[in-house]
Amino acid sequence: MKTLMTTAMAAALLAGCSTTTNDFPQLQYEAGAVIDSGEFGNATMNNIMVHSAQEEYRVNLARRFASEVDSTVNFEFNSAALDADARQILARQADWIRQFPEVHFRVYGHTDLVGSQAYNRRLGLRRAQAVVAFLTSQGIDRSRLEAVASFGETQPLIATNDRERRNRRTVTEVSGFVESNPLVLEGKYAQVIYREYVARATAAVVIDEATAAGG
Template sequence: MTTATAAALLAGCSATTDDFPQLQYEAGAVVDGGGFGNATMNNVMVQSAQEDYRVNLARRFASEIDSTVTFEFNSTVLDADAQRILSRQADWIRQFPEVRFRVYGHTDLVGSQSYNRSLGLRRAQAVVAYLTSQGIGRDRLEAVASFGETQPLIATNDRERRNRRTVTEVSGFVETDPMVLDGIYAQVIYRGYIERAVSPPALGGTEIAAGE
């Protein structure tokens, strides 16, 4: 076999990137359908410092404010205690106009699962309506999930008020907010403390002129 023939055969058998298009792209591109999935979104948020900011705010909200209100059996009515808690939630939420919140509805285990799911959602919607009445923009609030009876605090099939509840949580950010989250959290998370800070009073006494 001549050298020319061997070269021709080798050229015919050699693989190119056209034969294996996945070699032209980064790892994982072949199985990426182009959607912006939760994993990708989480990675972007972490890299841009948004996820740390959200987690820090969520922890602060849970530690400073009662995030839970409870209900009478088979009711969506917000009693005086619930309204007091939600008013404090609204005061806290107003400090952070760039942040969104979700309200999750729950029930006890009495009744059918489908009815309880609907009841939990209506409870979440009642809380959202009250927070809106306190001046919180509706676009910042979501009653998107009702866990119904599936996540009881107290494991019992009987009536249990602590299971008949809603929970308010930090969920993300308002997409149109111009705020830049650049990782300098103290300026934002401790915004209230910074705004209340005052300059120390000037020292009293007689001024000493230069040269004296």
């Protein structure tokens, strides 16, 4: 009788201590794999960028660019040619970009929903490349400009299957920093901010004096 009870108790204890893969999935992997989940390195990199002011400065620049300059140009149907309005907008973009030699910019190309997705993706990329070529002609270093991404017809501003000029566009955005720039390598982002602050303050004084002079 004692033997039967002991056997039953042992079986119960073993059952209670056994685990399934659903209870503790981390036990199936090496230490740290579940905590990492493939994103720990990205989080660490982002943390370093924030503490060095790099990421915060990039975000602030991106917001300023979008608020101070028209970041979008539009195109005729099935065309990557830049019209007069597009060239004026891009000339202003180039003036703004020249202020920040430490910064990378990326140009995204879009189309409307007419035509196949594959064709529109190629067309969107051609539009982005046309913008990069124009900015380069305005004295912007080609290495600071990217036209590698095209959303084709997948991100329309206006949801319609018909021709829509507002969907046929490129968008220029701040994307990061030039890695070879001395200020970036040395983490001296404050110098960039100060330089640009002084330039804007000087421009404001000139404007105020002109206003005071009248006529």
